[in-house]
Amino acid sequence: LYVEHPLGGGQSVPLEKGQAHYLFGVMRQTVDDDVLLFNGQDGEWRATIAEAGKRGGTLICAAQTAPLRMPPDLWLMFAPIKKARTDFIVEKATEMGATRIIPVMTEFTNAGRVQRDRLQAHAIEAAEQCGGTFVPEVAEAVKLDRLLDGWDTARQIMFCDEALAGADAGLPTSSELVAPWAILIGPEGGFSERERTRLDKLEHAHAVTLGPRILRADTAAVAAMTVWQQALGD
Numbered sequence: 111l112y113v114e115h116p117l118g119g120g121q122s123v124p125l126e127k128g129q130a131h132y133l134f135g136v137m138r139q140t141v142d143d144d145v146l147l148f149n150g151q152d153g154e155w156r157a158t159i160a161e162a163g164k165r166g167g168t169l170i171c172a173a174q175t176a177p178l179r180m181p182p183d184l185w186l187m188f189a190p191i192k193k194a195r196t197d198f199i200v201e202k203a204t205e206m207g208a209t210r211i212i213p214v215m216t217e218f219t220n221a222g223r224v225q226r227d228r229l230q231a232h233a234i235e236a237a238e239q240c241g242g243t244f245v246p247e248v249a250e251a252v253k254l255d256r257l258l259d260g261w262d263t264a265r266q267i268m269f270c271d272e273a274l275a276g277a278d279a280g281l282p283t284s285s286e287l288v289a290p291w292a293i294l295i296g297p298e299g300g301f302s303e304r305e306r307t308r309l310d311k312l313e314h315a316h317a318v319t320l321g322p323r324i325l326r327a328d329t330a331a332v333a334a335m336t337v338w339q340q341a342l343g344d
């Protein structure tokens with residue numbers, strides 16, 4: 111269970127109404143039962159239920175069961191698409207170990223308002239489901255140009271460019287490039303020529319193909335993370 115509270119030996123952890131409903135109502139846990147907790151910072155802890163009520167409860171941390179497992183530093187930046195597909199991207203990126211997820215508004219992005227809190231809740235659920243001890247932060251949506259204006263050039267960009275489909279453009283595997291990375295996936299309409307030219311001029315951006323077929327953006331996000339993990343991740 112994910113909690114927004116420090117974890118440590120003997121630490122008492124309060125539960126909110128929603129968590130109490132889930133734990134005591136849905137999962138049928140009760141006083142003296144053990145629960146595994148994580149908060150994205152202190153690893154995983156076994157905690158015992160001390161109080162169980164309808165509106166809340168209290169857990170007491172007993173012992174750490176796993177240290178914090180930080181995945182390699184990889185951001186996923188993607189142009190938001192339809193709601194359900196955007197949710198899918200956030201869920202899969204969390205499962206695959208993205209450290210930060212950034213919705214990026216490109217010229218051809220055609221999506222409604224991005225609800226950051228909803229997407230963050232999806233990331234928490236995905237981390238709970240896959241037994242991770244880390245939850246990626248979902249950032250506020252940002253325009254691609256603004257993002258690139260303030261870019262820290264020490265971070266390499268894996269720019270997934272559908273225009274290269276079928277070309278021989280893979281991810282660099284040189285050991286010098288085991289730096290922080292960010293994957294960039296475009297919207298259903300792809301990147302504009304102006305965006306492509308800007309990205310192509312950046313020394314720290316590497317245009318990469320994901321194969322000869324044009325993938326849907328959600329498929330491309332999962333494929334790109336897999337390619338990166340295979341080449342540079344652990």
Ligand code: SAM
Nearest residue numbers: 270271272295296298299300319320324325330
């Ligand atoms: N409208 C575009 C077209 O028909 O050329 C397709 C855009 S595609 C649905 C969405 C995004 O997925 C692209 O902007 C790109 O980032 C990524 N993508 C899809 N297929 C790819 C491929 N074969 N190689 C690299 N990136 C790909």
